[in-house]
Amino acid sequence: DTEVTQTPKHLVMxxxxxxxxxxxxxMGHRAMYWYKQKAKKPPELMFVYSYEKLSINESVPSRxxxxxxxxxxxxxxxxxxxxxxxxxxxxxxSQVSSFGYTFGSGTRxxxx
Amino acid sequence: xxxxxxxxxxISVVEKEDVTLDCVYETRDTTYYLFWYKQPPSGExxxxxxxxxxxxxxxxxxxxxxNFQKSTSSFNFTITASQVVDSAVxxxxxxxxxxxxxxxxxxxxxxxxx
Numbered sequence: 494d495t496e497v498t499q500t501p502k503h504l505v506m507x508x509x510x511x512x513x514x515x516x517x518x519x520m521g522h523r524a525m526y527w528y529k530q531k532a533k534k535p536p537e538l539m540f541v542y543s544y545e546k547l548s549i550n551e552s553v554p555s556r557x558x559x560x561x562x563x564x565x566x567x568x569x570x571x572x573x574x575x576x577x578x579x580x581x582x583x584x585x586x587s588q589v590s591s592f593g594y595t596f597g598s599g600t601r602x603x604x605x
Numbered sequence: 606x607x608x609x610x611x612x613x614x615x616i617s618v619v620e621k622e623d624v625t626l627d628c629v630y631e632t633r634d635t636t637y638y639l640f641w642y643k644q645p646p647s648g649e650x651x652x653x654x655x656x657x658x659x660x661x662x663x664x665x666x667x668x669x670x671x672n673f674q675k676s677t678s679s680f681n682f683t684i685t686a687s688q689v690v691d692s693a694v695x696x697x698x699x700x701x702x703x704x705x706x707x708x709x710x711x712x713x714x715x716x717x718x719x
Contacts, residue, residue: 541706585707
């Protein structure tokens with residue numbers, strides 16, 4: 494299995510809702526990442542988990558809460574989001590960063 | 606700080622034309638890695654190539670070729686005989702040393718017209 498699987502593919506949520514994005518990989522990769530991509534912009538790093546521990550938080554607002562239950566799973570919990578948080582959220586994994594990153598197909602999030 | 610510059614925002618060509626996408630990078634790391642990714646309208650980032658800073662050999666894969674020149678800090682990507690299916694946004698990216706961060710350029714949107 495050489496894929497990173499993200500669910501759901503599309504999500505519409507209200508500003509008072511709580512939702513979660515899920516990411517799964519079975520390649521034995523030790524690092525997992527969340528990226529946010531606004532329209533016509535490059536992906537921007539949000540969080541990095543290395544060996545299931547949070548190693549990088551790029552000053553992301555607390556309404557985004559990552560979780561890594563095990564080495565194959567990565568969640569992003571969403572609460573009280575704003576319309577400007579609407580974006581494509583990409584998950585990625587890597588064995589080591591120098592080997593490259595495998596990206597999922599993303600979750601298109603719309604906050605209304 | 607690491608930086609990747611893709612000066613070409615959009616390129617439009619006619620099918621079968623050759624096209625080169627430019628990428629210039631900045632880093633203070635002596636060991637670093639350069640990547641190209643393709644992002645079709647569906648959104649998934651598709652890995653195309655990885656090159657480490659010690660390997661300046663150019664690479665060819667089918668219609669794709671990459672020219673890495675450390676002297677000019679460039680890692681350019683050429684598509685030969687372009688096809689409509691090559692239409693996408695192409696990102697050049699850089700990770701340095703032991704950093705977990707992958708820094709992207711702003712991307713070049715390539716449109717190949719029939």
